Amino acid sequence: MTDMLSPDELHARLQAIGDERYHIHHPFHRLLHGGKLTKPQVQAWALNRYYYQASIPRKDATVLARLPTAELRREWRRRLVDHDGDGTAPGGIERWLALTDGLGLDRDYVVSLEGLLPGTRFAVDAYVAFVRDRTLLEAVASSLTEMFSPNIISQRVAGMLKNYDFVSETTLAYFTPRLTQAPVDVAFALDYVKRVPRTRAEQEQVLGALRFKCDLLWAQLDALHFAYVEPGLPPPGAFRP
Numbered sequence: 381m382t383d384m385l386s387p388d389e390l391h392a393r394l395q396a397i398g399d400e401r402y403h404i405h406h407p408f409h410r411l412l413h414g415g416k417l418t419k420p421q422v423q424a425w426a427l428n429r430y431y432y433q434a435s436i437p438r439k440d441a442t443v444l445a446r447l448p449t450a451e452l453r454r455e456w457r458r459r460l461v462d463h464d465g466d467g468t469a470p471g472g473i474e475r476w477l478a479l480t481d482g483l484g485l486d487r488d489y490v491v492s493l494e495g496l497l498p499g500t501r502f503a504v505d506a507y508v509a510f511v512r513d514r515t516l517l518e519a520v521a522s523s524l525t526e527m528f529s530p531n532i533i534s535q536r537v538a539g540m541l542k543n544y545d546f547v548s549e550t551t552l553a554y555f556t557p558r559l560t561q562a563p564v565d566v567a568f569a570l571d572y573v574k575r576v577p578r579t580r581a582e583q584e585q586v587l588g589a590l591r592f593k594c595d596l597l598w599a600q601l602d603a604l605h606f607a608y609v610e611p612g613l614p615p616p617g618a619f620r621p
């Protein structure tokens with residue numbers, strides 16, 4: 381195989397993958413922040429994305445269990461607290477439910493996952509399976525979409541506040557801490573994927589993991605778009621506005 385990439389070259393390739401494939405380019409994202417969706421369509425987005433939120437700590441617990449040293453586990457367990465809370469301060473899952481509440485969705489219904497799109501379920505479950513079944517390097521690398529999340533979050537929050545009267549800074553409060561938490565996550569993961577690979581093939585695994593992760597975020601918005609925008613065919617059992 382060809383030569384190893386320098387850390388800067390690897391970083392540039394990761395950035396290029398995000399520039400091309402991150403879900404910031406998905407038509408559904410543009411409709412969402414552009415104010416082009418109805419309230420029921422925004423409800424469908426929040427309901428489905430709840431499953432991503434609820435599964436992130438399952439994913440991180442899976443990675444955590446595979447990390448070989450106390451130092452690495454200490455670093456990774458912060459992610460679990462970010463999403464699950466610590467019993468006193470609410471975590472990301474709880475804050476996401478404040479959004480679904482604010483959109484008028486029944487909490488028990490959201491948490492039951494009954495109305496979930498199959499496409500959401502398959503994409504999210506694929507993330508948890510990926511970090512379980514692939515190398516640890518790939519598992520860590522798959523979190524690197526967070527390099528691009530502050531950008532999409534800023535765009536989404538600003539657009540939604542401007543364009544919808546049914547959301548507020550309070551209901552969108554989930555996103556505020558992510559703007560500072562994501563760069564902390566990324567600093568560690570990026571350093572890890574630059575430091576650990578010993579071969580070009582391993583570096584290619586890192587790039588492949590990021591592509592996979594971009595694809596699973598994309599697939600979630602595809603499922604929403606197909607079911608609730610165009611052609612607008614929610615599968616049997618899925619949330620119906």
Ligand SMILES: O=C(O)c1cc(C(=O)O)c2c(n1)C(=O)C(=O)c1cc(C(=O)O)[nH]c1-2
Pocket residue numbers: 436472522523524525526528529532533558597
């Ligand atoms: O709002 C978004 O578009 C977005 C994207 C991503 C991402 O890129 O995976 C995450 C989040 N949000 C997020 O809130 C979050 O907690 C998160 C954790 C992770 C991860 O892979 O560990 N990604 C993301």
